[in-house]
Amino acid sequence: MILIREFRDKDAFYRFLKDKVGVFFREAEERSFEGLNRVIYLEKEKIDPQKIHECARWACLHIFHNEDRYALSGTEAQIRKFCSCLVKSNRDVATEILESLIRYRKKAFRLQYREKILPLGIKTAIMGVLNVTPDSFSDGGMYTEPKKAVERAVKMVEEGAEIIDIGGESTRPGSQRVSFEEELRRVLPVLREVRKELPNVWISIDTYKAEVARICLEEGADIINDISGGTFDEEMFRVVSQYHCPYIMCHIKGRPEEWKSMPIVYEDVMQEIIEWFGDRLSSLRAMGYKGTVLLDPGIGFGKLPEHNVEILKRFNELKIFGLPTVVGVSRKSFIGLILEGLLKKKTQPAERLYGSLGALAYAVTMGACVVRVHDVGPTREFLAVLDSIRTYHEF
Structure with a gap:
């Protein structure tokens, strides 16, 4: 190691x-x-x-x-x-x-799939969150109607999102799993309409179910964003290896329905994540996968607030794999806890924009290529300045 x-x-x-x-x-x-x-x-x-x-x-x-x-x-x-x-x-x-x-030392990457190319590294790419769920922690219930979901997707692209990440199952702590049929019922109508309305945008599907991934790829999705890194469904690696699509491999410990009750312990959180990624990447490549893997350390996915902060502080250590990285901190509870602890200010998820920008800024300066966010417009402006400073005289 x-x-x-x-x-x-x-x-x-x-x-x-x-x-x-x-x-x-x-x-x-x-x-x-x-x-x-x-x-x-x-x-x-x-x-x-x-x-x-x-x-x-x-x-x-x-x-x-x-x-x-x-x-x-x-x-x-x-x-x-x-x-x-x-x-x-x-x-x-x-x-x-x-x-x-x-x-x-690798700084620049690119995604290439279905005649689309997305350069990564020089300009930070924005992935807009589109939850078509009734119970997500921040925007649950807002976009369950396909028409509203499509309108939201169009707006995020207009504001600067290069990727739309559609999720049909909440993974907030304590949430319960939904069936394969229910997840598809939520996701497919939105995927089809977004693909029609936005033929050139990158569409990611946030799922850990292999069959959901397969059907959505057939319907025009480009990326699979798997919070379990292939550990919840052993067929997931076979599916992404069949299509060689970009695959976001997210680290997780435990399951969402267990996080409120399970003890969450790490001796060295970043070392454990890196060892875990090494094992998972070996298993995926053994399947013959030839696509691009993006690594997401899974902020909040089986981590305590102090683990989240340490991951952000040491985000550059993920560069050891030479792969593009994703960070998802938008509106998460650890940001609310920091604001409450330091500023004595209680916040709802939608009130954590500035805290979210502060958290993602450190990850981007440490090498994150893609940021997964709810607030696309403000993030785009923030990143325009941050990327200009970060890459000045480097490319």
């Missing part, structure tokens, strides 16, 4: 050394300035520590080691030099590190 971390603050690196690597607190404090570079974190068994230390010394890398855990800190040039040494004794690990660095 490999992680790539970046630290801009010595105190953050001190905590990492002490808590993650197990370095004694006095040494961690004395050496904490050494981590203000890129850090490669390894958990590897059956690897010769002596060779790791020899190559680190040769490359002038700072190294921290405890049992099978290693943290290597330095510039990318030093890390590459380290790998040129390590390749002589452990080609697999050296290659894995170098490939991870190459993927991590």
Whole structure:
């Protein structure tokens, strides 16, 4: 397992050394300035520590080691030099590190499907939320009539949405699952009319049911947005592999109907997400899938508020896969809890626009390519300025 971390603050690196690597607190404090570079974190068994230390010394890398855990800190040039040494004794690990660095540095992507192309990375793409459900946490019941749903889709595209994400089942905490037939009854009429009204827009279907995905792809949908990453329906990977459509793989822990009662515990939330994605991507590719996967860390999906904040803070670590990423924070409850805790202000979901923009801003600067939002117009203006600053002199 490999992680790539970046630290801009010595105190953050001190905590990492002490808590993650197990370095004694006095040494961690004395050496904490050494981590203000890129850090490669390894958990590897059956690897010769002596060779790791020899190559680190040769490359002038700072190294921290405890049992099978290693943290290597330095510039990318030093890390590459380290790998040129390590390749002589452990080609697999050296290659894995170098490939991870190459993927991590990738900035531009594109979606291509059904004669449509959507560049990602330079300009952040907006995915507009269209819930055709009676019980979604923010807009439940507002667009259950197909005519109103289509009008809403048209308005979001006019405001700047490149993707319309149609969902027929609420996944708010405590919500109950609906049948395959009921979900299709809600989604299909809207999908057909939106496809007719907006022939060139990207349409995503928010579902974890393989048969719903298959039928909607036949009806003209372009993207499957699966909150379960293929874990709720084992046939999902077969369906997306058959169509090779873009697939949003979302991390989840537990199920929506369990979140209010289940204990939600992570030792390291981002490490667990990255390991989970690695396993799921391997399973999907084993099916012969050749489309584009977009990774969504699943803000709020089996996470406590502190987990959501840490995911946003460390969002750039998802770049290790070299895949486009999606962030969905719009109007979520953790934003309301922050506003209540810091500003003593209770909010309803529709009143969390500014908080939502603040949360997605950090993720976008850390590499998020697509933002899933309810408030398309204000988000478009916000991103126009943010993207201009973020990409200035970079592309």
